[in-house]
Amino acid sequence: MTAHHDKNNNNKKQWQLATKVIHAGSGHDDPHGALASPLYQTSTFKFADADQGSARFAGEEAGYIYSRLGNPTTHELETRVAELEGYEAAAAAATGMGAIAACTMAFLRAGDHIVVSDAIYGCSFALFSELFERFGVHADFVDLNDTDALQQSLQDNTRLVFLETPANPHLKLVDIAAVSQVIAGRDIRLIVDNTFMTPLLQQPKQQGADLVVHSATKFLNGHGDVVAGIVCGSAEDIALIKGTTLKDMGATISPHDAWLILRGLKTLDVRMQRHCENAEKVADFLVQHPGVRKVYYPGLADHPHHHLIGTQMKHAGAVIALELEGDEAQARYFLNQLQMIPLAVSLGDAETLIQHPASMTHSPYTPEARQKAGITDTLVRIAVGLEAADDIIADLQQALTASQQRWQQTA
Ligand SMILES: *Cc1c(COP(=O)(O)O)cnc(C)c1O
Numbered sequence: 001m002t003a004h005h006d007k008n009n010n011n012k013k014q015w016q017l018a019t020k021v022i023h024a025g026s027g028h029d030d031p032h033g034a035l036a037s038p039l040y041q042t043s044t045f046k047f048a049d050a051d052q053g054s055a056r057f058a059g060e061e062a063g064y065i066y067s068r069l070g071n072p073t074t075h076e077l078e079t080r081v082a083e084l085e086g087y088e089a090a091a092a093a094a095t096g097m098g099a100i101a102a103c104t105m106a107f108l109r110a111g112d113h114i115v116v117s118d119a120i121y122g123c124s125f126a127l128f129s130e131l132f133e134r135f136g137v138h139a140d141f142v143d144l145n146d147t148d149a150l151q152q153s154l155q156d157n158t159r160l161v162f163l164e165t166p167a168n169p170h171l172k173l174v175d176i177a178a179v180s181q182v183i184a185g186r187d188i189r190l191i192v193d194n195t196f197m198t199p200l201l202q203q204p205k206q207q208g209a210d211l212v213v214h215s216a217t218k219f220l221n222g223h224g225d226v227v228a229g230i231v232c233g234s235a236e237d238i239a240l241i242k243g244t245t246l247k248d249m250g251a252t253i254s255p256h257d258a259w260l261i262l263r264g265l266k267t268l269d270v271r272m273q274r275h276c277e278n279a280e281k282v283a284d285f286l287v288q289h290p291g292v293r294k295v296y297y298p299g300l301a302d303h304p305h306h307h308l309i310g311t312q313m314k315h316a317g318a319v320i321a322l323e324l325e326g327d328e329a330q331a332r333y334f335l336n337q338l339q340m341i342p343l344a345v346s347l348g349d350a351e352t353l354i355q356h357p358a359s360m361t362h363s364p365y366t367p368e369a370r371q372k373a374g375i376t377d378t379l380v381r382i383a384v385g386l387e388a389a390d391d392i393i394a395d396l397q398q399a400l401t402a403s404q405q406r407w408q409q410t411a
Helices: 004-008 017-023 050-057 072-085 096-105 122-134 147-153 176-183 235-249 255-265 268-287 328-337 367-372 389-410
Strands: 089-093 113-117 138-142 158-164 189-193 211-215 229-233 292-296 319-324 353-355 379-383
Touching (some): 072 229, 072 255, 089 096, 096 122, 096 189, 096 211, 096 235, 113 122, 122 158, 138 147, 158 176, 268 292, 328 379
Parallel strands (some): 113 158
């Protein structure tokens, strides 16, 4: 599957990420010389003869069989993202959760134990705390910045440590290298969910991650029209995932979605620059606004893990959480005043998106668990988009002003 352009590019390892988002990976071998990636929208592949069919099934001959097992468009995406993250291989999945389930379950059996960051995406939390428990895998949720607590949580049957940084809802950061040092020398894989950062802002492999997983629904695709996931790792680990959990549980990506993500990826570098610039401006606006009690953004000097910016991560990214003055009704009133910014979950899209974690993304939590996690009724999350920063700020400003007026009248 090597593309003809490979032979001219012996220096491709030196390419910068801005180039790699466009050129990295296997490329494609379209017989007509198409510039854009051909979309192999096919479920199955014809064998030239019976010998070829059996040879492919036996693994004696490379080549495609059936799209749940592999597809040329999907392969092009996998090789590109693997190279961006610095790994040998990748496996694309139908959703971020499909990738997370596939890359964890491939390494687990009943009786195993896993350690998970205490700040984690809601469905990852449900997968590890509820579903895994039913199959005899126990998860302990630990503050991974507390190396003593991490050390104490490790057992002889611990097989995985799973973390996400930055994480909802308060943009908590985890020092990946510190975690990796604690588990070094043990038979434990470190898996990092890099969705909020993308490989352009953070490459967890450099800090010792064995596998990196993404919801490609978010920044990687970037256009809000796909749900997908991808996991990157060693050739051996990815072959195992593809050959077991992905193949037999079947959360494989649609070639059409892989094609859309390849298209979205080309602009990842310019998009991330704009996302980050806009987020800084929005955070600076929010901190000085009297209607805002607290802003959670790793780029602000008062963020507890601000020191990881410039070392582990190139930039704080484009997701901001804020605590509004007032009560829940006030927060809901504020959200309803927004004119341009859509009220929607997800992140990494061209549109700035805003949502209310307590009643939306984190509503499956019990009220007690929400309180423990600091998810108050006045907490709002903004995924800063690509619009002109001034227009994003103007919309937030008018909604904050309107809701402050309401608050003063009711107080
Ligand atoms: C959205 C998200 C997921 C889940 O991805 P889907 O594509 O929605 O399945 C996992 N982790 C993080 C950090 C996310 O933001």
